[in-house]
Amino acid sequence: MRTRTKIAGILATTALVLAGCSSNAPEVPEVEGPISYSLAVPNIGSVKYTLLSENGGRVSWYRGPASAHHMIAYDGKTRKWGADSRTDVYVMAADGTNKECISCDTPEFQILYQAILAQRQAVDDPRLGFWIGQPEWHPDGTHVVIQVENLNSLHISVNFMSFGVDNDLWLLNVETKEASRIWTTSLPRNAALHPRFSDDGSKLIFSTRILNDLGNVWDGWGIIVADFDINQPPENMISNTDLIAPDGRGFYETTGFIGGSNLEFSYSFTPYENNTVLPYVAQGRISDVSGTSSQVVVDFADAWDEKPRYSPSTLTIVLMSSVFDTLWRPADGPATLQTDLYLGTAGGPFDRLTFFNDLDRYSTRVLVTDHEWNQTGNKLVVQAIANTFGATADIWLVELPRAY
Numbered sequence: 001m002r003t004r005t006k007i008a009g010i011l012a013t014t015a016l017v018l019a020g021c022s023s024n025a026p027e028v029p030e031v032e033g034p035i036s037y038s039l040a041v042p043n044i045g046s047v048k049y050t051l052l053s054e055n056g057g058r059v060s061w062y063r064g065p066a067s068a069h070h071m072i073a074y075d076g077k078t079r080k081w082g083a084d085s086r087t088d089v090y091v092m093a094a095d096g097t098n099k100e101c102i103s104c105d106t107p108e109f110q111i112l113y114q115a116i117l118a119q120r121q122a123v124d125d126p127r128l129g130f131w132i133g134q135p136e137w138h139p140d141g142t143h144v145v146i147q148v149e150n151l152n153s154l155h156i157s158v159n160f161m162s163f164g165v166d167n168d169l170w171l172l173n174v175e176t177k178e179a180s181r182i183w184t185t186s187l188p189r190n191a192a193l194h195p196r197f198s199d200d201g202s203k204l205i206f207s208t209r210i211l212n213d214l215g216n217v218w219d220g221w222g223i224i225v226a227d228f229d230i231n232q233p234p235e236n237m238i239s240n241t242d243l244i245a246p247d248g249r250g251f252y253e254t255t256g257f258i259g260g261s262n263l264e265f266s267y268s269f270t271p272y273e274n275n276t277v278l279p280y281v282a283q284g285r286i287s288d289v290s291g292t293s294s295q296v297v298v299d300f301a302d303a304w305d306e307k308p309r310y311s312p313s314t315l316t317i318v319l320m321s322s323v324f325d326t327l328w329r330p331a332d333g334p335a336t337l338q339t340d341l342y343l344g345t346a347g348g349p350f351d352r353l354t355f356f357n358d359l360d361r362y363s364t365r366v367l368v369t370d371h372e373w374n375q376t377g378n379k380l381v382v383q384a385i386a387n388t389f390g391a392t393a394d395i396w397l398v399e400l401p402r403a404y
Contacts, residue, residue: 026355035361043351044343045401052096052381056395057087058134058161059383060144061094063199063312063375068141070094070374072381073174075133075146075161077392078104085129086113087161089146091174094374094381096397102144103132103172108179109148119151133161134194135172138230139201144172145182147195152188158217162369164193165209165217171234180234187212191221194254197228198262203289204228204238205254205265218270218277221245221252225289244291250277255284255307259314264288266297266317268306279333284308284319286346297346302329304337307370312377316404317350318343320369324352337387338365341380343404354398356384364388378403 026039036050057075062068071091078086078101089103103109113130120127131153135144146169153159153166161167169183169192183206185192191209198204204226211220222245226238245252249272257265270282284298284305298305303323310317320339322328328336338357344350356366365387372381378400385393 025352025358039355041351041353043349044353047353047401048397048399049354050096050397050399051394052397053092053099053395054392056090056393057383058370059372059381059395060135060137061372061374061381062137062141063373064137064139064141066375071174072372072395073102073135073137073144074381074383074395075135085131085155087131087133089132089135089144089172094379094397096395102174102177103146103179106172106177106179108170108181112148112150116149116151116153116155120155127155129155131155131160131167134164136195136197138171138197139199140230142174143230144174145195145197145204146170146172147192148181150185152185158214163217164191164207165189165214167192169195169206169238171230171237182234182237189213192224196254196256196265198257199260200262201230202228203257203262205257205289207252207254207267208243210243216277218251218279219249219272221250223252223254223267223287223291225291242289242291244287244289246287246291246294247271247285251281253281253306255309258286258310259312262289266308266310268308278330280304280330280337281306282330284317298344298350300350304328304330304339306339309371309373311373311404312375313404316343316345316377318353318371318373318380320367320371321350324357334387336365337367340366340368341371341382341398354382354384354396356396362386376403 038048041047055076060073073091078088092099131149134147147161147167148170150168158165170179171182172179189212193207195206208224222243226241251270253268255266266286268281287294300323305321308317308319321342322339341354342350343353368384370383380398382396383393
């Protein structure tokens with residue numbers, strides 16, 4: 001079994017405390033293949049980890065009305081295209097069964113992909129590939145908003161859903177498989193990233209990039225806050241848009257509205273300092289929708305801290321962090337990064353919740369990234385992927401001993 005350096009004591013950039021030390025960390029079992037196991041996690045209790053999918057990506061767990069379903073939407077590689085680096089959107093039951101691709105045969109995407117291929121061929125670009133993903137459930141439980149690569153895309157790493165450069169937003173009907181474009185990122189190298197609905201569906205937020213060059217892709221970001229009405233024609237569903245940058249120049253990535261509010265949301269941020277934006281994510285923050293009131297909720301020193309996701313009760317935060325890796329520094333960027341999830345409270349202690357970097361299933365550094373609470377607040381669905389080129393992500397279910 002590989003060993004990882006654990007960190008102990010106090011990390012005090014914002015008076016946050018990281019609880020636990022290496023001597024108290026649970027011993028992760030040596031297991032391979034589809035697995036389910038439990039760990040006695042310090043300060044949390046018995047936590048169960050179950051592998052739901054070995055072909056996964058960004059996740060969204062439906063948390064709408066009790067009478068509706070509780071399906072998990074996610075993106076994953078579409079294997080039937082062979083060498084074609086295509087991704088699509090899938091749904092599955094909360095136990096990992098009944099997996100279904102809901103975008104594979106969508107006519108609108110087939111037409112768009114053929115247009116993209118024709119455009120590449122016109123400039124002697126032989127590459128295949130088409131990226132669709134980053135789903136977010138609408139409260140009606142029938143639609144998801146997703147990111148889709150557009151005609152401006154160069155089909156390079158920044159055009160993948162995790163960055164959203166040259167991505168548009170589409171609304172996809174899970175039942176009929178019909179899709180409509182609802183937001184167009186018209187200028188090359190602009191972006192639409194990580195759309196999130198308020199619980200009542202009346203608000204939509206997403207990160208956007210307004211620079212049109214790739215000199216520093218971490219620069220030039222802000223957040224779109226908009227009204228949303230699913231009963232309008234697709235071109236009018238998003239309205240009254242405001243571009244905000246609560247913390248000035250830098251990199252922004254939206255995480256989600258907090259509780260049932262449509263007035264406050266969480267996000268990740270890295271500031272513009274010393275005439276640049278470092279290629280990492282520095283802080284978890286919250287803001288009101290006007291962008292006039294923001295505050296740090298997580299900021300461990302010299303760590304990658306991203307995606308602060310509040311529990312349904314709004315009392316607890318789960319975020320991804322590299323804080324256990326004492327050797328990594330922000331200037332290192334993502335190439336040597338490894339992260340796991342931490343659970344805690346704003347301004348209070350945080351405990352390491354996942355230990356996928358200690359699991360023998362993975363032979364290299366692991367990025368534990370996108371995560372989503374269930375409606376009760378006692379489970380999370382989580383993406384974990386080896387930090388190597390071309391790796392395929394796993395989707396895990398994390399079951400907590402109580403609701404948060």
